[in-house]
Amino acid sequence: MTAAGKIIKGIAGFYYVYVKDLGLYECKARGLFRKDNKKPLVGDDVTIEILDEKDREGNITEIHPRKNQLIRPASANVDQALILFAHKDPKPNFLLLDRFLISMTYQKVPVLAAFNKADLDAEAAFERIAEDYREAGCPIISLSIHEGRGLEDLSGYLAGKTTVLAGPSGVGKSSLTNALQDTVRMEVGEISRKLARGKNTTRHAELIPLEDGFLMDTPGFSAFEGIRIPKEEIEDYYPEFASYRGKCYYQGCAHKNEPNCAVKAAVEEGLISPLRYRNYTALYDEAYEEEKRRYR
Numbered sequence: 149m150t151a152a153g154k155i156i157k158g159i160a161g162f163y164y165v166y167v168k169d170l171g172l173y174e175c176k177a178r179g180l181f182r183k184d185n186k187k188p189l190v191g192d193d194v195t196i197e198i199l200d201e202k203d204r205e206g207n208i209t210e211i212h213p214r215k216n217q218l219i220r221p222a223s224a225n226v227d228q229a230l231i232l233f234a235h236k237d238p239k240p241n242f243l244l245l246d247r248f249l250i251s252m253t254y255q256k257v258p259v260l261a262a263f264n265k266a267d268l269d270a271e272a273a274f275e276r277i278a279e280d281y282r283e284a285g286c287p288i289i290s291l292s293i294h295e296g297r298g299l300e301d302l303s304g305y306l307a308g309k310t311t312v313l314a315g316p317s318g319v320g321k322s323s324l325t326n327a328l329q330d331t332v333r334m335e336v337g338e339i340s341r342k343l344a345r346g347k348n349t350t351r352h353a354e355l356i357p358l359e360d361g362f363l364m365d366t367p368g369f370s371a372f373e374g375i376r377i378p379k380e381e382i383e384d385y386y387p388e389f390a391s392y393r394g395k396c397y398y399q400g401c402a403h404k405n406e407p408n409c410a411v412k413a414a415v416e417e418g419l420i421s422p423l424r425y426r427n428y429t430a431l432y433d434e435a436y437e438e439e440k441r442r443y444r
């Protein structure tokens with residue numbers, strides 16, 4: 149008997165294939181590499197031949213065409229990325245958000261940004277965040293996992309998709325994973341224990357089945373490094389600059405210290421978020437320094 153499923157985990161030559169309504173099968177991929185010249189990846193949609201129903205063993209006979217392939221974490225068919233921050237505790241790092249947005253956009257993966265712990269946000273800081281990112285090209289969602297706020301809204305975005313979950317530690321990634329399904333339990337809170345575990349074991353990308361869709365936990369996000377992008381191209385990732393940048397006095401204006409810069413004027417008039425503009429200049433300077441180092 150054959151079935152269609154998805155690889156959710158790979159360990160030492162075994163692939164764990166999740167088949168909706170039937171559950172998990174431990175599979176080998178005998179003969180597949182010779183046939184297709186393709187190594188299975190977490191996220192691959194596959195056809196398996198069920199070899200032993202009782203022992204839940206199978207063999208992968210076919211890898212279906214991939215929509216895309218991510219290098220880090222090594223995976224296939226990722227539909228979108230969810231980056232989680234907190235309203236506060238810990239304070240959101242917007243430069244990290246922009247770096248992540250640029251890196252994923254470059255890899256053609258749409259991003260959702262969610263801010264958890266809305267219950268702590270007495271100053272309504274979220275309104276400011278939503279305003280700053282209104283034109284950044286990604287939905288911004290407010291959550292309180294503790295109070296169950298925003299989860300329905302988020303589930304709507306996750307439905308039917310494979311979503312890679314990222315974010316700094318302490319923002320509620322484990323809590324969210326637990327809130328969205330009840331098969332896999334993640335340790336909540338104990339950061340020191342989680343870090344110790346992360347150091348000693350090489351964790352691989354793994355998909356967690358949701359009622360409708362899959363969630364991928366990303367190991368080693370703390371070491372997240374954005375893609376290197378030439379300084380002149382960084383502005384391409386700031387859609388809110390688009391209608392101004394053609395109006396700068398200098399062609400090739402970097403929107404920093406040049407006179408008659410239409411982007412800077414728009415920031416001063418409150419048409420572009422100062423936060424987003426500051427992140428742009430920080431990333432521009434960083435790319436500039438990096439290029440200087442490499443070509444010296």
Ligand code: GDP
Nearest residue numbers: 265292293294317318319320321322323336337
């Ligand atoms: P992770 O490191 O990103 O996986 O974060 P955890 O899920 O381990 O959560 C870190 C801490 O934040 C824990 O003490 C959680 O109880 C707490 N936390 C998670 N969600 C919320 C929330 O909605 N509100 C508040 N106030 N705390 C939360």
Ligand code: ZN
Nearest residue numbers: 396401403409
């Ligand atoms: Zn300019």
